[in-house]
Amino acid sequence: MASLVARGAFILFEGVDRCGKTTQSTKLVEALKSSGVNAELWRYPDRTTSMGQMINSYLQSKTEMDDGAIHLLFAANRWEKRAAMEAKLAEGVTLVVDRYSYSGVAFTAAKGIPGLDLEWCKSPEVGLLRPDAVLYLNMPVEAAAARGGFGEERYETSDLQKAVRANFDKLREDWWTIVDATGTVDEVHAACRAVADDAVAKCVAGAPYARLWD
Ligand code: FDM
Numbered sequence: 249m250a251s252l253v254a255r256g257a258f259i260l261f262e263g264v265d266r267c268g269k270t271t272q273s274t275k276l277v278e279a280l281k282s283s284g285v286n287a288e289l290w291r292y293p294d295r296t297t298s299m300g301q302m303i304n305s306y307l308q309s310k311t312e313m314d315d316g317a318i319h320l321l322f323a324a325n326r327w328e329k330r331a332a333m334e335a336k337l338a339e340g341v342t343l344v345v346d347r348y349s350y351s352g353v354a355f356t357a358a359k360g361i362p363g364l365d366l367e368w369c370k371s372p373e374v375g376l377l378r379p380d381a382v383l384y385l386n387m388p389v390e391a392a393a394a395r396g397g398f399g400e401e402r403y404e405t406s407d408l409q410k411a412v413r414a415n416f417d418k419l420r421e422d423w424w425t426i427v428d429a430t431g432t433v434d435e436v437h438a439a440c441r442a443v444a445d446d447a448v449a450k451c452v453a454g455a456p457y458a459r460l461w462d
Contacts, residue, residue, distance in 0.1 A: 253454060256286065256342040257447040258333070258377060261440075262350045262416065263385035264409045265399075266392040267429045268436060272385065273346045275437050276444055280342060285448055288336065291346035292326060299325045307401045315364060319356040323349070323372035330376060334457075337377075342448055349373035349460055350382070350419050351412075355403060358411035366418060370461055378458040381447040383440050384420065385429035389413055 259276070261269040273289055280287040295304040299321055305311045306318055313321070326349060336343060353369040389409045398404035403412075420426070425443045429436055 253338075254340060254452045255455075255457075256337040256340050257380045257444070257451040257455075258337060258343050258345065259444050259447055260345045260348050260350075260379035260382045261385060262347060262382060263429060264387060264389055264392050264413050264416070265404055266395045267385040267387040268433070269346050269385055271433060272383070272436055272440055273344050275433070276440055277344045279437070279441055280344070280444060280448070285342055286340055287342040287344060289344050289346065290329075290333070292348055292351070293322060294325055294329055297325065297328060299328060307403070309402050315356065315359055315361045319352065319364065319369060320372055322352045322356075326352070326373070326376055333377060337451075337457075342444075342451070344444070345379070348379065349376060350416065353419060354412045354415035355408075357415050358408055360411070366415065373460050376460045378460045378462065380451060380455065381443050382421075382424040383443060384416065384424050384426050385436070386426050387429040391430055 261273045263269055273291075277287045277289045293303045293307075294300045302311070302313075303318070303321055303325060306313050333343060349370075352373060353366060356364055356369045357366045389406055392398075392409065393406055398406070398409070403409075425439075427436055427439045431439075
C-alpha cells in the first residue's frame with residue numbers, strides 16, 4: 249500500500265522554448281526556500297550523466313543519432329534518475345523540475361517520423377513518477393520567438409516549436425495548470441507560486457505517489 253507520509257512535491261514546468269521555464273523555475277525554488285520549504289531545481293535532460301553527455305552532444309549537432317534511439321536515451325536519462333528523485337521526495341525535498349516526459353513525447357512526435365507517434369513516444373515513459381502539479385507556461389511560438397529568437401541547438405526552429413506546442417495541447421490533462429506566460433515575470437510567478445503552495449501542502453498532508461501514464 250502506498251504510504252501516506254509527508255513528502256516533497258514534484259512540481260513540473262513545461263512549455264515551448266523561450267516561454268520562461270528557466271526563469272520561473274529558478275524563481276519558484278528561491279521563493280519556496282525563503283518561505284522555509286526544502287526545495288531543489290532539477291532539469292531534463294540531465295546533461296551531467298554519461299547518457300546526458302550523449303544527449304548534449306546530439307542537441308549541439310556534434311553527433312547524429314537515430315530518432316528512435318535518441319528518444320529512448322532521453323527517457324533512459326529520466327529512468328536513471330528515478331530512484332534519486334524518489335529518494336529526495338521521500339526525504340521531504342520538493343523538486344521543481346524544468347521539462348520531463350511531456351517534453352520528451354512532444355518533441356520526438358513533432359518530428360513526424362513514421363511510427364514514432366504520440367503513443368509510441370509515451371511507452372518508455374510509462375511507470376515514471378507522475379508530477380503532483382504541471383505548470384504549463386502557455387505562449388504562442390511567435391511570442392516566444394520575439395523574445396530574442398531561438399538559440400543554436402537542434403529543435404530551436406519555429407516550425408518544430410509549433411508542432412511541439414500542438415503536441416502539448418494533445419498531451420494536456422485536466423489536472424494541469426495552464427499559465428498565461430505572456431504576462432510579466434512577477435504575474436507569471438504569482439500564478440505558479442499559488443499552485444506550488446497548494447501542491448506542497450497536499451504532499452505534506454500525505455498525498456500518494458502516482459505514475460505516468462496511469
Ligand atoms: N527535449 C527535452 C527532448 O527532445 N526530449 C526530452 O525528453 C527532453 C527533456 O531537448 F529542445 C528537448 C527539448 C529541448 C532540448 O533543451 C533541451 P533545454 O533548453 O535544455 O531545456
